[in-house]
Amino acid sequence: MDPEQSKDSNWKEVVGLADGTDKVAIYCKESDKEAWTEEAEEKGYPSRSKYLYDLVIEGQRVRETDFFDKPGDSEQNEELRERINELHDEISRLKGSPDGDPNLIVPDLVLGELSEEYRTHDELVSSILDSDRIENHVREEVEDILYDLIDADRAEYQIGHGWRHVPEGDS
Structure with missing residues (x-):
């Protein structure tokens, strides 16, 4: 048993977590921690922990699909990233008009x-x-x-x- 958990065997109940939930400590720069907290708040997450959990799951899914940089595909991936950025820019320009034309x-x-x-x-x-x-x-x-x-x-x-x-x- 984790020494921290042995201090208080009912810590999950005290914090209000479901059975099967456990904690994982990570070490990072203070600036990263602050940035993650801000991002979580901006995206409407109830906690930084939930936000980081979702990021880890999302990262696992991306890795499992081998989306990034298979040998020989890096040029095509870069082109796709550029096209995605262009489309994001286009969407930003066109926002706010019901028929899609800029105001x-x-x-x-x-x-x-x-x-x-x-x-x-x-x-x-x-x-x-x-x-x-x-x-x-x-x-x-x-x-x-x-x-x-x-x-x-x-x-x-x-x-x-x-x-x-x-x-x-x-x-």
């Missing part, structure tokens, strides 16, 4: 046109469209998208000519 008008643009005086919908729309703020917002969005497309080898830029679409297979 062109952000609340700050509308709020910037409101004042203490009442204005009709048409007056607000005209004011927003006439302002430099919408043009600057659109320019920033287009620029971000163009650089994302370059990163994904779907567009290219040439000084003196501008931007162009790169069909798949041409990059």
Whole structure:
């Protein structure tokens, strides 16, 4: 029997754990412990212990499937990881719009046109469209998208000519 368990043979009952449950001590950096605690809280886990348990089980499943780096597959795995990251970025950009299109008008643009005086919908729309703020917002969005497309080898830029679409297979 573990010396710690012999101190208090009914420790599971005191802590409220089910039969068949045991504890495992691990040693780590304090910074790791703090990070795991924060991650557990952010993900809604009731405890750091439950969070770490789930991570261990998940790691075992990944290892059992031989998902990572079989000999000769590392290039394909890297490509898949990059594609996953691209898709995560795409999802982040498209969030918030019911039809999947990014929101062109952000609340700050509308709020910037409101004042203490009442204005009709048409007056607000005209004011927003006439302002430099919408043009600057659109320019920033287009620029971000163009650089994302370059990163994904779907567009290219040439000084003196501008931007162009790169069909798949041409990059």
